[in-house]
Amino acid sequence: MNEIINYFSTIPSSHRSLILVSGITIFWLIENAFPLFNFSYKKWHHAGINIFLTLTTIVINFLLAFVLLKTADWTVENNFGILQWLPEIPLWLYTLIGLLLLDLIGAYLVHLVEHKTKFLWRFHLIHHTDTWIDTTTANRHHPGESVIRFTFTTLGVLIVGSPMWMVFLYQTLSVIATQFNHANIALPKKWDTIMSYLIVSPDMHKVHHHYKLPYTDSNYGNIFSVWDRLFGTFRTLPKEEIVYGIDTHMKNEEHNELKNLLKIPFQKQRSSEKN
Template structure:
């Protein structure tokens, strides 16, 4: 564990790029061999807007990275935050690291995601992520630039609340990146395996329920890495994978939802109140 912590303390930017590109490439290839849905589409054309928003996310995070570095140094220097109060000498290291990542996953991912769905202006920004009609691994980082700033703010808050040092922040972000590519990937795991995984981590089927086009499924399964938060806080829902329909019912135009210009404008458009699904699976 100490070796891992030391590595992420000084992880080069090139290695972070390898994690991004390597994960994307791996799941892109797996989608070809183990597809959940056999889309009839030009995969590169579909990926273009998603990769554009991946680039804007990188730019936003890079521009604000110094804030994460400063805040993570401050909490350690001042012994501030949950894990520093629980483990003032950081021992046992494995538990200190595990709780740091677990709690940062709550503040930086689950809580941010939950709030985005409950606060209308934030939901309008988050819509860009949900209006992909053919969810695949490139959908993972399809976030409007405004949302990238919002997500960063929640992560920054999490660093202060949890007290995570820079190494754990980098470890969390690397894990978060791989998990979001994995859970969005258009891959078909055996149902039993997917279900078993969902008791501990966010599995592909579990997350894709969140991308169903109608409520209440859209407002469920907010987690990113660990499934404990959805199960503990009552936001877990199940739907058979065969019944999934991606998108958002109030933004049904698949052509517009695949155009960068339209997606950049999407948070500022008006829309009708979404409707509840008539049937909810137990």
């Protein structure tokens, strides 16, 4: 455990970038070999759009990283936050509690709020417009949403009182988890079901990308599945019945052109399941 803490206390930016690129590459190769769905689409064009939006997320997080660093340092120095108020416990338990709470606020809560708040939904909508869900969809976020998610992550660090090494560990696990649960891979149903009791599995998250309610508003988790089960937002749907996308933007020119995706939050919103 100490080795993990030491590594993430000083993890270079190059290592974090390598983890992100390696994850996309590995899951891309796996989904090509064992696809869940056989899509008929221009894979490189689709990937190009999603990777561009991923790069904007990286840039925004890099530019705002000092806020996260200052927040984490402040909580430790001022003994503020849930972790700082805990009695002495084993390091592994301390880490698990911290990761669970960061996932609750930085992933589950912000995701739920984006779905329930009309203004924030305008930005998150871009993620749901994808009709070909694969590992590149993981960070298909409008730049505005990247700022929203960063804000919630910072809030989570403040409330949880997590040191910076834990933040880096959480972000690394979060990136790998979202690449995994978006990947277009076919796992044996039994494996996927067992996995979904602990972490967000591919089949579990694919339900969230079904184009209509109530499935769109379910399975908000990213790393841990416990929050959806605990708060009653867990749903299942046979993969044969899943239709990707969002019902207001099913036309190719609406969800497969970068220029339009960037404009969507500022366009007049149509009457739909979200309005």
